[in-house]
Amino acid sequence: MTEEDVLSEFRASGALLEGHFKLSSGRHSAHYLQCARVLMDPMRAGRLASAIVAAMPRELRGEIEKVVSPAMGGIIIGHEMGRTLGKEAVFLERPGGTFELRRGFDLKQGEKVLLVEDVVTTGLSSKEAMAAVAEAGGEVVGLAALVDRTSDEVQFDVPFYPLVQITFPTYAEDELPAELAAIPVTKPGSRK
Template sequence: MDWNVEEAIRRTGVLSEGHFHLSSGRHSGQYMQCARLLQYPREAEQAGRALAGLFREERVEAVIGPALGGVIIAHETARSLGVRCLFAERKDGVMQLRRGFSIGEGERVLVIEDVVTTGGSVREVIDLVESLGGRVVGVGSIVDRSGGVSPFAVPYRSLLRLDIKSYAPGECPLCRAGIPAEKPGSREELVNRSRG
C-alpha cells in the first residue's frame, strides 16, 4: 500500500483544534504537531523518503534541520538521500552549528523542517549555512501552512499545503473572545515575547 501524507496526518492525530501560540509568535485556532507523526519510525521513514523524492535532482550533499522540530524529519530525509544530517540549534537566541558539525565551502545543503508557517526558523538556518560557505539548494517541509507564497529565495516544496489561518497576537479573535491559549511549540522565548 502506498503511503499518503494526508492519511498519515489524520491517522496519527497531528492536527489539533483550540487556541495556540505558534513558535512563530502568531496565534491560531489550529496547530500541527508533526511530532505525533514522527514518533512512529515507519511514518517518519515514509515522510523522509517522500521529501527526499522531491529533491533528488538537486545533488544534495547534506541535510540540515532546525532543532527541535526539524531534527527527525531532516534525519530521515538525509537517510533516504544517502547523505549526512546536521541540525542547527539556538544558543543565546541565535541559530548555530554545535556538537562538532561543520559545512564545507560550496557544499550543497537541503534545509528540512516539519511545518513552515512564516519560515523564520528556516531563514535563520539558511543564513547560517550560507555564512559557513554552504550552498542551500532547497527547502522542504512535511506541511506548508505559509499561505501558498514561498517565504524563501530557493526552491520550496512540501508534502502537504494547508490553509490554516494565523494572527498577530494583537489581532487574534480567539484572544478577544477570552479563550485561553496553549503553548505547544518549542520556542518558549518567542511565546513569552508575544504576550508583551
C-alpha cells in the same frame, strides 16, 4: 502521497490538534500540527521523508551533499531525509538565540545543503537557518518541509518542496476572532 494521505497520517498519530494555539511565529491558530507526534513512529517518519524526496527533482537530489535541519522540530524529519537520500544529516541549534552548528558538525566550503524543516509558517526560522548554513560555508540548494503553512507573500531564494500545504488561518494577537479568544491559549511548540 496525496494531501489527504498526509493528513490521515497526522490524524492517525493524534498530531492534528484543535483549540487555541500560539505558534512559534507569535501568531494564533485554531489548529496545530504537532509534527513530533507524527514523526514518533519511525516507519511513518520514513514514509513521509520518502514522499518528500519523491516530489523533488532528480537533478536536485543528485546535487545534495548534506542535510541540515534546525533544532528541535526539524531534527527527526531531517534525519529521515538524510537516510532516504543516503546523505549525512546534521542540525543547527540556538544556544544564544542565533542558529549555529555545534557538536562537531561542520560544512565544507561550498557544500550543497538541503535545509529540512517540519513546518514552515512565516519563513523567518528557515531564512535564519539558511543564513547560518551560508556563514558556516555551505550553500543551500533547496528547502524541504513536511508542512507549508506560509502565505503567498513568503518567498525563498531556493526552491521549496513541502509535502503538503495547509492554510489554516492564523491571527495576530490584536485580531483574534471572539470564538478563538474565548478559548484558553496553549503554546505547544518547542520555543518559549
